[in-house]
Amino acid sequence: MNKDRYPVTGAxxxxxxxxSETLKEIDPNGFDFLEIAPENWMGLGGRFGKAFKQYTEKHPFMAHGLSLSIGSPSPLDMDFLTRLKxxxxxxxxxGYSEHLSYCSDDGHLYDLMPIPFTAEAVKYVAERIRQVQDVxxxxIAMENVSYYAAPGAEMTEQEFLLAVLEEADCDLLLDVNNIYVNSINHGYDAEAFLRAMPAERIMYLHIAGHYNEAEDLIVDTHGAPVVDPVWSLLESTYDQFGLxxxxxxxxxxxxPLSELLAEVDQVRSYQNQWKMRHAQTVA
Known part of the structure; x- marks a missing residue:
């Protein structure tokens, strides 16, 4: 893996x-970096704040935001951005990433709402992303999100995502599970979607579990172990883009953390398999 290409490495x-208490009890060699939602830690004091500061001094961290609401009709929250910076x-x-969606208007919603796939929305969202990057x-990286309806769509999810990345000149947090979930819910080829992604913009990947509501409806819950089709798509992602x-x-x-680390080990096993295949190819 090119250590200069990405802000972190590994899994x-x-x-x-x-x-906060249990992390210090596990082997730090069992993971390479951690990710937090900054809204859950900003301004936090007491024992949680102290523990967090100790961990950020020892481990690489990424931030994945929850409340930027990049597609919202309301103005960007500049006070929040100042504190976030x-x-x-x-x-x-x-590194900092957010969802390509919105979650607020006059107040905050409790879900990530899909942005209409339109040329007008591309211009609007891209301008707001540029503002955030300037502040x-x-x-920053925008994440391809799971969605369950596409009201007013004038282009595909793939076309919309690529247009926003290009217009905003920002990076991509590529969520492998969301590709799989959307491919089932909306009937598209997950591998083809993956191949269309711009390698030079990918900051890092997400992988997660989901819930099968029906044969043609998957809910992106992040509340279960990763399943085989998503592991297979992760393997394809490494074949396409490297480590x-x-x-x-x-x-x-x-x-328990021991179970989470077992899944992190699975990620590492796919990364190691890619290394072996790549070494054989080079040889």
């Missing part, structure tokens, strides 16, 4: 407050 998992700098966070003084750093997401039904 990691999402750090939650419930892990200070937080990222204070804790030496390696933070760094590139992109990969983050295991688990937001609900969080198991």
């Amino acid at each position: 990691g998992f999402g750090f939650r407050r419930c892990m 200070a937080f990222l700098k204070e804790h030496n966070v390696r 933070l003084e760094q590139r 992109v750093p990969t983050l295991l997401e688990r937001d609900f039904n969080i198991p």
Whole structure:
């Protein structure tokens, strides 16, 4: 893996407050980096704040936001961005990403709503992303999100995502599970979608579990182990793009850290298999 290409390397998992005591008890060689939702840690004091500061001094961290609401009709929250910038700098966070969606208008919603796939929305969202990058003084990555309806769509999800990345000149957090979920729910070829992604914009990957509601409906829950079709798509992702750093997401039904690390080990096993195949090809 080109260590200069990505802000982190290897495989990691999402750090939650419930892990503040247990993380120090596990082997730090069992993971390469951690990811947090900055909204859950900004301005936090007490024992959680102290523990977090100690961990950020020892481990590489990425930040994956929840409340930027890049597609919202409301103005960007500049106060939040100012505080976020200070937080990222204070804790030496390696990179910041957000969802290509929106979650607020007059108030915050409790879900990530899909942005209409239109040329007008591309221009609107891209301008807001550029504003965020200007305020933070760094590139950010937008994540391809799961969605269950596409109201007013004038282009495909793939076309919309690629247009936003190009217009905003930002990076991509490529969520492998979301590709699979959307491919089932909306009937497209996951491998073809993957091949269309711009390698030079990928910052890192997400992989997660989901819930099968019906044969043609999958709900992106981040509350279960990763399943075989998603592991296979991750393998294809490495074959397509090389060893992109990969983050295991688990937001609900969080198991003991030993179980999470077993899945991180699975990510590493696919990375090691790619290394072996690549070495044989080069030889």
